[in-house]
Amino acid sequence: MEITIADKIYTFKFGFKFLTEINKEHTKTENGVEVKMGLLNALSNLMIGDVETLVNVLVKANATENPRLTEKVIEELFNDNDVDTIFELVFDGLEKSGFTRKMTRMVRKSVDEAK
Secondary structure, three states: OEEEEOOEEEEOOOOHHHHHHHHOOOEEEEOOEEEEOHHHHHHHHHHOOOHHHHHHHHHHHHOOOOOOOOHHHHHHHHHHOOHHHHHHHHHHHHHHOOOOHHHHHHHHHHHHHHO
16 A cells, blocks of 8 residues: 655555564463454554554554654644545555455454444
8 A cells, every 4th residue: 555645655564564563562362372453453443433543553554664654744644634534545455455354354344234
């Protein structure tokens, strides 16, 4: 996924590195088995419109790329774009990645059924 911010193209990858980093944020152990719930937690927060989670996801997805996001660039992104548009871009990117597609679709389906 790419987003142009202040005439620079920023790339975001929702690959294995992204998945491992996001999963580090929320793990729990059940019956001696470590359950990694970072992606599920992030998706749930994104579904309710949590902007801090949105920024965290963008930063992690851009962490392996150049140029890298800075606080100033993030501010420009949100100043120049509708937040709902950014959420949709991120969801589209998450649905296109083989590492995050299944869980993203599962969470979206659950939310749609709950409505």
